[in-house]
Amino acid sequence: MIMAADPEMKLLGLWCSPYSRRVEIALSLKGLAYDYIEEDIQNKSPELLKYNPVHHKVPVLVRDGKPIAESLVILEYIDEMWNDQKPAILPQQPYERATARFWARFIDDKCLPSILKAFWGPENEQEIAEKEARLNLKTLEKELEGKKFFGGASIGYLDIVANFIAYWLDAIQKAAGKEILTKEAFPLLFKWKQDFIACKVVKENLPPWERLVAYYQIRIEAAKASKR
Amino acid sequence: MIMAADPEMKLLGLWCSPYSRRVEIALSLKGLAYDYIEEDIQNKSPELLKYNPVHHKVPVLVRDGKPIAESLVILEYIDEMWNDQKPAILPQQPYERATARFWARFIDDKCLPSILKAFWGPENEQEIAEKEARLNLKTLEKELEGKKFFGGASIGYLDIVANFIAYWLDAIQKAAGKEILTKEAFPLLFKWKQDFIACKVVKENLPPWERLVAYYQIRIEAAKASKR
Structure with missing residues (x-):
């Protein structure tokens, strides 16, 4: 409502x-x-x-x-x-809240920068950044063990914070023709990504797929051109 | 107690x-x-x-x-x-909590890195970093207008987060013989720093002054030696 x-x-x-x-x-x-x-x-x-x-x-x-x-x-x-309006976004217990905040910072301070560097960093640093990105995603993936979402049975704070990994990363991979997040390497994250995007509230608040891929294609071409 | x-x-x-x-x-x-x-x-x-x-x-x-x-x-x-044990660390109202969190990240993501770079960055970047550090501190200082502490009448979350600026920066300045945070340039931050350090609970949880200065003297000498 x-x-x-x-x-x-x-x-x-x-x-x-x-x-x-x-x-x-x-x-x-x-x-x-x-x-x-x-x-x-x-x-x-x-x-x-x-x-x-x-x-x-x-x-x-x-x-x-x-x-x-x-x-x-x-x-x-x-x-x-709006804490009286369900659902809650953060977990209710202090320890679980602390854990969610820790991983949110991990996503913003470690995962995202390493992923962006793997695609847009200096060419001679992209390979190392890609390795780092994989390590970071593997570390994050462990948080999903035994759970459908980071937030448990339904999405919460950490799922929302991880939205880039669920959707934007796919668009970048498609635009760049290079894959980091594969089903084989990250089975839990891959499953999570599909479940996350399937949520109605998420689906309604994602950028249009084709437009996003086109946007990243232009950014990737621009980055290549600037290096010529 | x-x-x-x-x-x-x-x-x-x-x-x-x-x-x-x-x-x-x-x-x-x-x-x-x-x-x-x-x-x-x-x-x-x-x-x-x-x-x-x-x-x-x-x-x-x-x-x-x-x-x-x-x-x-x-x-x-x-x-x-321990939210039933006074004093509260964060403000009570959502907007004030958000503001405190925003400035805490500003301290950790902007102020501290620029200050550290001004003292330990590559020599040809130290001057620019110092300018940036001053700008950041000036931005932060505005938050103190009309207040004794960032937290208001008594110390809170943001004061605690700013502890580096109140004490560590002084020790670094003394060790390096270079001043950023002066009374003339930052009257409110300077006054805040004195009030903050005078709090009993803060005073009891600071590293010994002489030891901290000596620690930074060694670090500064080591940085110089590595550049020779």
Whole structure:
């Protein structure tokens, strides 16, 4: 059930940003309505510069004129602000919450940078980055043992944070013609990815597949051209 | 009041680590007793490798055999686990909590790296890093306007996270003979630093001054020698 629009809630986002899409999934999970404002990252709006003067980055959630930036921070805010609305996003117990936060940082600080470097890093560093990416994904995959989702029986905070691995990585792999996350090497992550994307609330908040692949094809061509 | 030791709580720490000291301050604030285990960072203990297999870094808080790593994650855990014990570490309201988390990441992802680079980065990059460090500190300083502490009238989460800026930076400045955080350039941060260090719970959980300065003198000499 989508509630009546909070007259003062808006999200500054970008269609192809996994960080921005995390927030969209969380808002949908809680059944919250909001105004969505698409940013042009080549030509940032005065609003983005005003509401995120430190990083100038999406996503920014603005409620009653007060901005919150950084996707992980926004996810916690949404869960706390609407904590009486099910489902909960973070786990309920302190130890499980701590574990989820630890792995969320692992995804943002280790997994994503190593994956991006494997595709866009200096050519002579891509192979090492790819190895590192595989190691990181293997480390993360262990967290799925015995569970359907990172959050347990249904998706939660860590699943949302891992959205890049479930969808964007596939689009990049297709655009680049190079595979890291295969069914053979990462059976649990591969299964998780399919289950995650099959969730209604996730599916409705993913960028269109063909457009995303085309976007990455252009980025990969541009990177190659700049190295010529 | 220090409570009876939790028989199963221990902290793997390092005397000179600001991250490790953050946790000590938080545990002291809550009046919690624990066993402290000093790590030898040149020769990491099997316990550290077991309890933080991903990063092999201090601090790690272990309770009932279950480890929690990463200082920011541990601070939130302590506040949630003992949320009925005053004082609260994080603010109570969702928006204020989000703001504190945002600035905590700013300190760890922007301020600290730029400061460390200004002292230990490649020589031809130190000047730019120093400028960046000043800009970052100026941005952070604005958060102190009209407040004694980042947390308001008394210290909280963000003050604890900023402990490096209050104490370690001074020791580094003294060891290196180069100043970034001066009273003239950063009047609010300078005043905050003095107030923060004067707090009993902080004072009791800081590394000895002379030892810390000597430690950094050795590190600075070593960095110089490696460049000769």
